[in-house]
Structures are given as C-alpha cells and as structure tokens.
Amino acid sequence: MADPIEDQTFHNEDWYAEELFDRAYTRCRFLDVDLTEAVSRGSVFTDCVFGNVRLNASRHTDSAFLRCSFTRCNLFEAEFAGCKLTGSTFTDCALRPLTVTGGDWSFVTLTGADLRGVTLRGVRMREVDLSGADCAGATLADLDLSGAHLGKATLTGCDLRGSDLTALDPTGVALAGARINPEQAIVVAQALGFEVVP
Structure with a gap:
C-alpha cells in the first residue's frame, strides 16, 4: 500500500x-x-x-x-x-445499472435511491438504509439485511432469495411479485403474526 x-x-x-x-x-x-x-x-x-x-x-x-x-x-x-x-x-x-458482488455495505445510506434493476449478490448490508428506495425488478439475493431500514421501499418484482428478511415489515413495503424461498416465506408469515405449524 x-x-x-x-x-x-x-x-x-x-x-x-x-x-x-x-x-x-x-x-x-x-x-x-x-x-x-x-x-x-x-x-x-x-x-x-x-x-x-x-x-x-x-x-x-x-x-x-x-x-x-x-x-x-x-x-x-x-x-x-x-x-x-x-x-x-x-x-x-x-446508480443504474449497478452490479455489486460480495463485500460489506453495512450502515450504507441509500435513502430514496433509484435502484431499479440493479444486481446485488452475497453482500453484507447490515443496518443499511433503504428507506423509500425503489428496488423494483432488482436482484437482492443472498444479502445480510439484518437490521436494515426498509420502510416505504419498493421491492416489487425483486429476487430476494437467500437474503435475511428478519428486518422486513411486509406491511410497510411494496412487495408484489417479489421472489423468496420457502424458508423466507416462514419469516414473512411470522412477521405478519402467523403461527407457522407443520
């Protein structure tokens, strides 16, 4: 260096x-x-x-x-x-089109950002601020979004598979057509107050 x-x-x-x-x-x-x-x-x-x-x-x-x-x-x-x-x-x-692979974007502020169609894979994004961000059609896969701020974000048509959605309030974001895996579906159901039973 x-x-x-x-x-x-x-x-x-x-x-x-x-x-x-x-x-x-x-x-x-x-x-x-x-x-x-x-x-x-x-x-x-x-x-x-x-x-x-x-x-x-x-x-x-x-x-x-x-x-x-x-x-x-x-x-x-x-x-x-x-x-x-x-x-x-x-x-x-x-920021479009932007491609991010791996790395650490924790505590990054992207409030209100236009992230439509961007690709982020395998990125650590703890406590990232995506409040009001437009992520329609984006690939947000295998992300660590623990503690993320997602209020009023647009996640319509997003590929969210493999990402940590524990900070997601399904009632506070636009989610139509977003793709998740079965394990994430349980997390979302629990966030909505459902008790998931076999």
Whole structure:
C-alpha cells in the first residue's frame, strides 16, 4: 500500500481509465473528476467526499470506501466486487445499472435511491438504509439485511432469495411479485403474526 494522500482536493481532473491500485486517500475531496472506466484494486478511501464524479463503467475490486459521501455521482454500469463501503452515503446519485458482488455495505445510506434493476449478490448490508428506495425488478439475493431500514421501499418484482428478511415489515413495503424461498416465506408469515405449524 502506498503512503496515504491526505486532505487534498482534486477538482475538474481527467482520470479517465485511471488504474488505482493499492492507493490510500484520507479526507480527500474529489469534485467534478472524470473516473469513467477507472479501475481500482486494493485501494482505500477513508472519509472522502465525491461530488459530481463520473464513475461510469468503473470497476472496483477488493477496495474500500469507508464513511465516504457520494453526491450527484454517476455510477452507470459500475461494478464492485469484494469491496467495503461501510458507513458511506449516496445522495442524488445515478446508480443504474449497478452490479455489486460480495463485500460489506453495512450502515450504507441509500435513502430514496433509484435502484431499479440493479444486481446485488452475497453482500453484507447490515443496518443499511433503504428507506423509500425503489428496488423494483432488482436482484437482492443472498444479502445480510439484518437490521436494515426498509420502510416505504419498493421491492416489487425483486429476487430476494437467500437474503435475511428478519428486518422486513411486509406491511410497510411494496412487495408484489417479489421472489423468496420457502424458508423466507416462514419469516414473512411470522412477521405478519402467523403461527407457522407443520
């Protein structure tokens, strides 16, 4: 890992297809930076601010974005594999289509986000805030959603198979056509007050 870059501001810079390997940034600000098709691997961003950053078609593997804030960023066709985004916040970001495989997105704030059709598989998302998020048609499979905030979320047509739904209040979300497995059906029935018996 390279020595950390701290407290710097990068403004209106062209980092198109930049290779961000084993870099470390702490409390840095990225404003109007073009990271289209950039690739990160093993890099760590801590307490950084991303404002109006273009992350279109970027690829991130085993990188960390810890307690970062993303505002009006474009993540069209971005991919995250095995990344840690604990405590990060997304506000007014374009997140479709987004693909996330593995990693830890616990305590991430995605309030009101447009996540229609995104794909998230095998991600730890404990206490994630998806309040009011539109996840219609999304794949949210094999996720750890324990303690998640899902109030007023739209989960219509979602593939929720294998995900922890213990935090789900079926009366507070839109669920029509969502797909779950038999074990999850028991959890949902119990949340509705049913006593499941053989």
